Amino acid sequence: MFLSFILLAVLWHETETWGLKNGILHNSIWLEQAAGVYHRESRKGKYQLTLKEAKVLCDYEGGHLAKYKQLESAQRIGFHVCAAGWLAGGKVGYPIVKPGANCGHGKTGVIDYGYRVNKSELWDAYCYNPHAKQCGGVLTDPERIIKSPNYPDEYEHQQICYWHIRLKYKQRIHLRFLEFDVEDDPSCLSDYLEVYDSYDDMLGFVGRFCGNKLPSDIISTGNVMTLKFLSDSSVTAKGFQLLYKVIIIPSAPDSTEKIEDTTHQ
Numbered sequence: 001m002f003l004s005f006i007l008l009a010v011l012w013h014e015t016e017t018w019g020l021k022n023g024i025l026h027n028s029i030w031l032e033q034a035a036g037v038y039h040r041e042s043r044k045g046k047y048q049l050t051l052k053e054a055k056v057l058c059d060y061e062g063g064h065l066a067k068y069k070q071l072e073s074a075q076r077i078g079f080h081v082c083a084a085g086w087l088a089g090g091k092v093g094y095p096i097v098k099p100g101a102n103c104g105h106g107k108t109g110v111i112d113y114g115y116r117v118n119k120s121e122l123w124d125a126y127c128y129n130p131h132a133k134q135c136g137g138v139l140t141d142p143e144r145i146i147k148s149p150n151y152p153d154e155y156e157h158q159q160i161c162y163w164h165i166r167l168k169y170k171q172r173i174h175l176r177f178l179e180f181d182v183e184d185d186p187s188c189l190s191d192y193l194e195v196y197d198s199y200d201d202m203l204g205f206v207g208r209f210c211g212n213k214l215p216s217d218i219i220s221t222g223n224v225m226t227l228k229f230l231s232d233s234s235v236t237a238k239g240f241q242l243l244y245k246v247i248i249i250p251s252a253p254d255s256t257e258k259i260e261d262t263t264h265q
């Protein structure tokens with residue numbers, strides 16, 4: 001009882017960080033990695049994966065399709081995604097924590113679509129990988145270097161990395177790029193690094209970077225920041241290396257202040 005009270009308090013707090021993106025209600029990156037279970041959609045977008053493709057995607061990242069029980073455990077600690085995905089054995093379902101009319105029909109728990117007869121149906125995927133992913137993670141150190149996978153060697157194809165920097169309340173984050181070399185294309189559609197001045201990759205978009213020009217320094221408005229790196233399956237490059245450092249604000253920060261650099265490259 002007491003434990004569930006704590007969990008509710010945490011969830012209540014987390015609700016502020018949830019948002020709708022491409023028709024999917026996501027919660028924080030941190031919760032998305034709950035219990036080693038995480039949600040993946042095709043790079044082509046929502047509901048584009050057959051069972052076979054979903055398996056390949058999870059295996060590629062060093063894990064496998066999540067079992068129903070694993071998704072259930074993740075749901076119990078707050079994993080919530082409003083998008084149905086393949087599970088091991090050809091089941092389809094999704095985890096709902098926060099009841100809503102548009103998602104899960106007001107129910108909570110794992111919404112179960114059962115074993116699908118047609119394995120060519122198109123859904124997302126739920127992968128299970130209890131070991132740290134190859135790239136990304138939750139970073140709480142006051143200062144750290146972040147490198148693209150394999151750096152200084154070339155990064156691999158089809159990488160998806162999230163770094164979530166989470167410092168103490170009232171601290172801010174100063175990002176400085178040390179080296180930058182990511183496959184160049186005019187709108188950075190192939191490979192890119194995105195920076196978000198927020199807890200997730202929906203709010204506070206700062207910029208999308210590719211090419212080999214060093215992006216300017218970025219300073220967060222709050223104590224959290226999210227970096228997302230994606231590479232496609234063609235050209236790769238050396239990658240990037242950046243340093244973040246805590247900035248300690250002596251007085252309360254002005255909430256209306258804007259980030260210094262909002263340029264896209």
Ligand SMILES: *[C@@H]1O[C@H](CO)[C@@H](O)[C@H](O)[C@H]1NC(C)=O
Pocket residue numbers: 118119120121122
């Ligand atoms: C199986 O699902 C796919 C994708 O939705 C569809 O194109 C195909 O016609 C379905 N096959 C059968 C036998 O219903």
